[in-house]
Amino acid sequence: MQASVSPMPDDVEALKAALAAARIEVAEAKAEAAMVRAERSDDQALIAHLKLQIEKLKHQLFGSKSESSRRLLDQLELQLEELEATASQDEAVAEIAARKLADAPGFKRRRPSRQPFPEHLPRERRVIAAPCACPACGGTRLSRIGEDVTETLEVIPRQWKVIQTVREKVACRDCEKISQPPAPFHVVAHGWAGPGLLAMMLFEKYGQHQPLNRQVERYGREGVPLSLSTLADQVGAAAAVLEPLHHRLAAHVMAAERLHGDDTTVPVLARGKTATGRIWTYVRDDRPFGGPAPPAALFYYSPNRAGEHPRQHLADWSGILQADAYGGYARLYDAGRHPGPITEAGCWSHARRAFFVLADIEASARRKADGKKPAPISPLALDIVQRMDRLFEVERSINGQSSPERLTIRRELSAPLVDELEALMHKHRPGLSRHDDLAKAMDYMLKRWPAFTQFLQDGRVCLTNNAAERALRGIALGRKSWLFAGSDRGGQRAAFMYSLIATAKLNDVDPQAWLADVLARIADHPSRQLDDLLPWNWVAQHQIRKTA
Structure with a gap:
């Protein structure tokens, strides 16, 4: 029995x-899903916070001051850091989804009350002057009735300050x-x-590999006590703010005709x-072959x-x-x-x-000088290395030239060297055992020879x-500094930030200065001009603004 379908x-x-109603339903479903996810993340962060507090109390009352106990607390702090950042990121996403609906309630996290900024920090007053005429009726008989002060904690290298933004409040005597x-x-x-x-917190965590718990310790020594959860809260929310820029970066990378790919453990x-x-x-x-597109790097995390x-x-990419x-690349x-199809090029x-x-x-x-038995030197392996080095010399001479120029020189100088190398390995491979290390090195190349000769x-x-x-x-x-990623979501967020920071470095841009300027401008920046904030476009515009 077929289900009845309402006629269109x-x-x-x-x-x-009908289309408008369907769009509203989809938006409501997305907002509800984002709300549920934010609530779940908030609960997980609260549980991790309570666990950390319990372990700290146990450590103070009964625990020894051993290294293993300290490492346990470090791991719990790292786990709390990632969960707090995840909860704040999900909260920001839920608020963005709720803003698309007129009557959808926004989700607010249950945060502990924040302590006021230390009194010893200097205050800089920036006054936003009240209007000279009443915005409601245009009257000019205004009288000052008070002001609201918003405090923002800002940092200057090696110097802290609190910026007080004063908003004057006035009442109109004509229209009240x-x-x-x-x-x-x-x-x-x-x-x-x-x-x-x-920007400093993000760059130190993901660019300088300083976990937030170590940053908290350093800030405390500088006279600015901040909690771990407070910093993690800001990191997660900042990641949500930077997400549109990351989408533009990913689109730029995936528009390439050629990509370098690799992975490492974490x-x-x-x-x-x-x-x-x-x-x-x-x-x-694309710089090695004189391509005009700026360099960029895109990172992803996976649990295995x-x-x-x-x-x-690479589902939608070919090249x-x-x-x-x-x-794992074989099916590509x-x-x-x-x-x-994707064309394989060997390394x-x-x-x-x-x-x-x-x-x-x-x-x-060196082994012989240290009194150890020296490793045997293979004359055939040495000959192969020397032949490969001549190929690398040719590559260095054509770096930066156009693709046709590179190809012409390669076919003239590199192709004969490659043919000789292939003949040499085919000649000596039959006389080697399959368990011989030299044979394994030859098989690695010979089985993939089309990929190695693609250049x-x-x-x-x-x-x-x-x-x-x-x-x-x-x-x-960085693995030696931060020891762990706190969770899979933490690994995804790290890959997200690595993409932004590595791309800035590839374009000779100071990542921290770039992040600071982008975070200050991205909220009121037109979405259709978002590419202007990408590192390679940002440099020229930033220089113009500095000059002005």
Whole structure:
């Protein structure tokens, strides 16, 4: 039995009304879902806050001052940090969804009352003058009846201050109406942190790998006591504010014809253990072949290294992917893939490392000097490394030239070297055991030879995947500082911020200065001009404003 379906009206006005009603229903459903998610995140943050308080009390009353006890508190603080940031981000998303509906109630988190800013901090009064004429009736007989003061905590390098924005309030003697300038914009609704302070917190956490609990300690030593949950609250809300800019950045990266791809591990704090997540990066860098598009990096987080993740990341993209031989990329190279096949381009740096280990004369000499047995040097591996080095010399000479120029020089100088190298490996491979390290290094290349020779077919292809490895270098260094990502949501937020910060660095932009200016302007910036805030467009405009 088929379900009955209401017939669609034929009248155009009726169709428009039905479409408008459907849009309202969708908006209501989204607002309700955002509200539920925000409430759940708020509950989780509250539970984590109470757990941390209990463990701190236990530590004070009964606990020893051992390193393991301190590490437990550090892990709980990190978990609270991520949950607080997640709750604030979900709250901001719920408020954005509620604003689209006239009668939808906004969600407000249950926050502990904030302590007033320390009295010793200097105050800077910025007065927004009252209007000279009544906005309601145009009368000029105005009398001052008071003022409202909004305090914003702002930071100057190595100097703290509280900015007092004074809004004068006046009453009209003609019409008895009270008028007052609007309240100043805050990045976070009902927030207290200025854009400079927010940018510093974000950059130190994700760019300098300083967790918020360490930032709290440093701020306290500087005479500004702030709680961990207070800072985490601001981080999560700022991430929600920057989300439209991240969408524009992702669109720019995925518009590339060639991408560098790679991934690295990241420890994630899980229940009773430490799980291993992955951070993936896709880098657009057209500078080696003289492309005009600015460089940018896009990061994603996943709880594991399953092949479904890169397939999801690149679901709507086709082009040339420079990556290692990770098997999860294999289905991306299928000829019948939609929207089109992805061309694989191998990384000669990955291939060279395996041969270099067998031909590292300096490492063998160091072992001998330390009284250890020197590692044997393979003459064949040394010969292969030297041949590869000649390929790299050619690449350095053509870096920055146009794609056709690069391709012409490669076919003249690099193609003979590649043919000789292939013949050399085919000649010696049959005489090696399959368990030999040199044989494994040869098989890695020979089984993927079309991918390794792709640079001879397309001048846009680079010889290496070093652009992606450089983008991930900061994460590898940061692991030693922050130890864990507090949760999967924390890993996603970290990837979000890495995308913004790494892209700023690729364009030689100070990430903290850029974030501070963007956070100060993004609220009243026209959405159709959002690209103006991207790092490569921001530099010129910022210089013009500074000059003015």
